[in-house]
Amino acid sequence: MKSLLLLLLLQLALIFTLSEAKSSTLPAQADKSFNISYIQSVTSCSYTAVITTSCSSSKYTRDQISISFGDAYGNQIYAPRIDDPSTRAFERCSSDTFQIYGPCAYQICYLYLYRTGPDGWKPESVKIYGYNTRAVTFYYNTFIPSDIWYGFNLCQNASSSHQISTRSWLIYVILGLVLSVLM
Template sequence: MRKALALFALISTIIISSSDARSSIIQKPKPSPNFKINNTTNHTNAQTCSFSVKITTSCSSVSYTRDEISISFGDAYGNQVYAPRIDDPSSRAFERCSSDTYEIYGPCTYEICYLDVYRSGYDGWKLEKVDIYAYNTRRTDSFYFNVWIPANVWYGIDDCYYYRSSAAAQK
């Protein structure tokens, strides 16, 4: 009986450890030095879609920021939504422990797999997470940051390799 219990405990530990290893594979935010705004998706024939973007500022951020904040997100197929200067210091956006929701319009996308943020200024800002609800897909994509966003560089999460490899495997 003891051997069976010991074996069960060992197998349980292995399963728990392997599930922890899988969760640590989740992409962490990092600088995106090669990031470029894709103006080709903004042509007049492109279908326009609405996105609700909820940005949550960390409780360990500065009390508020006057920094300029821009955001861009998209799919693995080159469809990109870009929103310059979503900040508005007079509206008290991006205060510590708060969430701000924006209605952003851009080209329709498939599943959103990357998100980049740009911050310019001297106050600093710690982004907790971004939730994007795309009305054409009826789902929410969440990007977890929990980091101080560096100044003057696009900074983000890119999980598109998963979608690109899945699409290549289907061909």
């Protein structure tokens, strides 16, 4: 019985520690004040963006797509024109992976997409992986309006990454107390 309890506690600790940062269920919003002129020209870190296009999007798009994301400390990453019709990027029901370089950031807490063109495009989600940050997924599942930055800014909750660390620490303390009682 003690071994089973110990195994259960270890699994819980692992789940809380390795949990992926996720965006909230709030809908994406247009941000007329978002400005890419604050983008830093330093390119010392690499990020992977996996963009999944919805199955209810148009079959393909010729639209020009740009992406910008960053952390609560002013580190902004910007990639203009990630679209490339010759590679069949952003086709319906597909995922496209992009390597994007920019300044090193902490936990990514905002992401915006910019679309211009005649076709329209409906991303389902965008997942960002980085060196100093846990993977984070932003769920769109809506058509991106033309000629405006559209997305999520969850930076007001930037302290949530600290809360996750505190939660993990608390799990380990409880696990240690339980182990000391069991031994």
